[in-house]
Amino acid sequence: MKIIKGGVTAPKGFLAGSASCGIKKSGKQDLALLFSTMPCVSVGTFTTNRVKSGSVILCARRLKKGASQAVLVNSGNANCCVGPDEIKDAEEITALAAKNLGLENGSVLMASTGIIGRPLPVQKIKNGIGGLVRNLSASNGTSFAKAIMTTDTAHKEIAVKIKIKGKEVKIAGAVKGAGMICPEMATMLAFFTTDAAIEKNALKHAFRESVFESFNKITVDGDMSTNDSAIMFANGTADNETIRKDTKDYRVFLNAVKFVSKELSRKIVLDGEGATRFVEVIVKGAKTEKAAEAVARKIALSSLVKTMIAGGDPNWGRIAGAAGASGISFDPGRMDIYFNKIAVMKNGTGTNAGREALLNVFRKKEIEIAVDLKSGNKSGRVWTCDLTEEYVKINAEYET
Amino acid sequence: MKIIKGGVTAPKGFLAGSASCGIKKSGKQDLALLFSTMPCVSVGTFTTNRVKSGSVILCARRLKKGASQAVLVNSGNANCCVGPDEIKDAEEITALAAKNLGLENGSVLMASTGIIGRPLPVQKIKNGIGGLVRNLSASNGTSFAKAIMTTDTAHKEIAVKIKIKGKEVKIAGAVKGAGMICPEMATMLAFFTTDAAIEKNALKHAFRESVFESFNKITVDGDMSTNDSAIMFANGTADNETIRKDTKDYRVFLNAVKFVSKELSRKIVLDGEGATRFVEVIVKGAKTEKAAEAVARKIALSSLVKTMIAGGDPNWGRIAGAAGASGISFDPGRMDIYFNKIAVMKNGTGTNAGREALLNVFRKKEIEIAVDLKSGNKSGRVWTCDLTEEYVKINAEYET
Numbered sequence: 001m002k003i004i005k006g007g008v009t010a011p012k013g014f015l016a017g018s019a020s021c022g023i024k025k026s027g028k029q030d031l032a033l034l035f036s037t038m039p040c041v042s043v044g045t046f047t048t049n050r051v052k053s054g055s056v057i058l059c060a061r062r063l064k065k066g067a068s069q070a071v072l073v074n075s076g077n078a079n080c081c082v083g084p085d086e087i088k089d090a091e092e093i094t095a096l097a098a099k100n101l102g103l104e105n106g107s108v109l110m111a112s113t114g115i116i117g118r119p120l121p122v123q124k125i126k127n128g129i130g131g132l133v134r135n136l137s138a139s140n141g142t143s144f145a146k147a148i149m150t151t152d153t154a155h156k157e158i159a160v161k162i163k164i165k166g167k168e169v170k171i172a173g174a175v176k177g178a179g180m181i182c183p184e185m186a187t188m189l190a191f192f193t194t195d196a197a198i199e200k201n202a203l204k205h206a207f208r209e210s211v212f213e214s215f216n217k218i219t220v221d222g223d224m225s226t227n228d229s230a231i232m233f234a235n236g237t238a239d240n241e242t243i244r245k246d247t248k249d250y251r252v253f254l255n256a257v258k259f260v261s262k263e264l265s266r267k268i269v270l271d272g273e274g275a276t277r278f279v280e281v282i283v284k285g286a287k288t289e290k291a292a293e294a295v296a297r298k299i300a301l302s303s304l305v306k307t308m309i310a311g312g313d314p315n316w317g318r319i320a321g322a323a324g325a326s327g328i329s330f331d332p333g334r335m336d337i338y339f340n341k342i343a344v345m346k347n348g349t350g351t352n353a354g355r356e357a358l359l360n361v362f363r364k365k366e367i368e369i370a371v372d373l374k375s376g377n378k379s380g381r382v383w384t385c386d387l388t389e390e391y392v393k394i395n396a397e398y399e400t
Numbered sequence: 401m402k403i404i405k406g407g408v409t410a411p412k413g414f415l416a417g418s419a420s421c422g423i424k425k426s427g428k429q430d431l432a433l434l435f436s437t438m439p440c441v442s443v444g445t446f447t448t449n450r451v452k453s454g455s456v457i458l459c460a461r462r463l464k465k466g467a468s469q470a471v472l473v474n475s476g477n478a479n480c481c482v483g484p485d486e487i488k489d490a491e492e493i494t495a496l497a498a499k500n501l502g503l504e505n506g507s508v509l510m511a512s513t514g515i516i517g518r519p520l521p522v523q524k525i526k527n528g529i530g531g532l533v534r535n536l537s538a539s540n541g542t543s544f545a546k547a548i549m550t551t552d553t554a555h556k557e558i559a560v561k562i563k564i565k566g567k568e569v570k571i572a573g574a575v576k577g578a579g580m581i582c583p584e585m586a587t588m589l590a591f592f593t594t595d596a597a598i599e600k601n602a603l604k605h606a607f608r609e610s611v612f613e614s615f616n617k618i619t620v621d622g623d624m625s626t627n628d629s630a631i632m633f634a635n636g637t638a639d640n641e642t643i644r645k646d647t648k649d650y651r652v653f654l655n656a657v658k659f660v661s662k663e664l665s666r667k668i669v670l671d672g673e674g675a676t677r678f679v680e681v682i683v684k685g686a687k688t689e690k691a692a693e694a695v696a697r698k699i700a701l702s703s704l705v706k707t708m709i710a711g712g713d714p715n716w717g718r719i720a721g722a723a724g725a726s727g728i729s730f731d732p733g734r735m736d737i738y739f740n741k742i743a744v745m746k747n748g749t750g751t752n753a754g755r756e757a758l759l760n761v762f763r764k765k766e767i768e769i770a771v772d773l774k775s776g777n778k779s780g781r782v783w784t785c786d787l788t789e790e791y792v793k794i795n796a797e798y799e800t
Binding site: 320 | 449451452480481482484515516517707710715718721724748750787788789
């Protein structure tokens, strides 16, 4: 596997475009379109929030029904909590996009991110679609990644190439969000493309497993969006022998999708506005993977832990306290805690690790917190960032 | 019921004392003692954290075994995560206190709050006990409330009197913590006294129900301490006819204990360092009380909601998003949301409530957020405060 230049249009047969249609007051680009010139296998996974944007509902329905070939994204408005018009509006907009793209009605998906509770400016978006379609190009991957941003400080994209039985296959992704960097609602949008020929069932499993191990393992502030959407298109233009599930080719493909999604989820955490440190929380020695992840998540979500990291203060008691509050059963008298491999607690007791060495750990940009519960052999991992005054500032000052 | 002056020594037969024994570097008082001159009925409820302070373990054991008559409190050190010595140290300290008080070994409880992972300075505490006992007085209630503080900005106490069949009965409480105001570990300590004569089972139920409806319904940062302790003593010196469960007298007593604990939990939230607003989250129309509280808690814990309140910005979409992320099933298309009785969302749709009126809501010190799920007839309530830059500052700068 090799990292290559570009983003979602790096795989063959994908075009992208972006435009400013006036949703964002700043005049920044707020409309983006990703289009496969060939029919696609398409899969997606969406927020489990009970309150869902009409765009999410429409997307999920269309992906269930059949193959999609394009996705229209608007940033600046979530198309959520505005009533039954949400779905109607999304249908109207995507119908116009389908017409302009020469596609069947229903084969265009839609994703939205931004403020909740304001009706989508349908006419503005419709006015923008013609230009957006005319602007489609294979060199617009980065423009696409930029137009889907809200308060992200940098666009996030990556592309890789692999070989499947001698044929070159490309996989790419672009994301925006989430959490700390997204005061609107912590929305995470992810769009993946590949020119691989692959069975729908294989694509579905590879994408779900990758999302599960990456985007589902990051947490910034514990808030879950009404709009989270992750969508992947595979258009088969690489002309490889169709990848089937549980084959060697599948595993090569899966590893590449996992790599892309992990890199992108890492970029999300690193771009946390206000965040100054990247934190990996590893929990070992749990009875089940679920238990390990629950403990890791509780630590990663603890405001006391996150402010401790922001302050650079090795107050490991907060880690022990958060682990104990996870609801998971373990023997606290056996628990070990490490900061970047330095043991700070062994068997439930402080180790008197050198303070200078610990302060050094917290001066680094990346910190690993490892907890060994020694009550089983399963482990779990969560990525997060610190909680700084800047986070509060950004989210308190955000103007509706 | 009438509010009267004073704190834990307002009820007859209770003495308190405080001292500085050198646990706190600042030299502030860090040792406190509460003592009933008469044998007591005593009950307690403790943290459910898997990681527990030795002081908590000792307390829970002693309350299970028999009646206690005093509690020694140290602030500045949690007596937690230091290994098997925790319990031994607490036993040694309370044995000396019992000897000085002329009590049987085992009838003195202990509570600790402060930094985790440092051995308790046993000798310092033991050196302080003699003076502490000599200092005992019925006029030291407020000194007691002050000596148990860590980063609280104000001491918290209240006392009330009621009539039980013509006899005057007093109930009082002092608390410290929690959450936002307590970087060490968010510890909440509560000590209640009453001169009522009451059956142990009745006291146990009255205290548990009061704690459940007050201290268990406040949340500041979602962190749960290793040291949370709530203890109540009833010494019968009011000479009333013994209160039995499920009688009219019991209900009068219960209401007074509930009042005291609600007022004290309110004081805890209001004293949140960094907190500028008191927020009541009410969820109605849920299928069960548990479901209502789960939704209220998710809203009260959401960093996006809490920073929104700090910023004074009526971005109600964050409330809808948090409710939907609670894991509780409801129809988002029927949900209503109110800010201080002003409807901002009805039936899942924004109401276009006047912006100026909403901004006014957020200029107030106390804010009520009400959510009606309209999927049942049960309700729940949680009190919280806003999340400000000051919170992060306090917790990041705390020096271990």
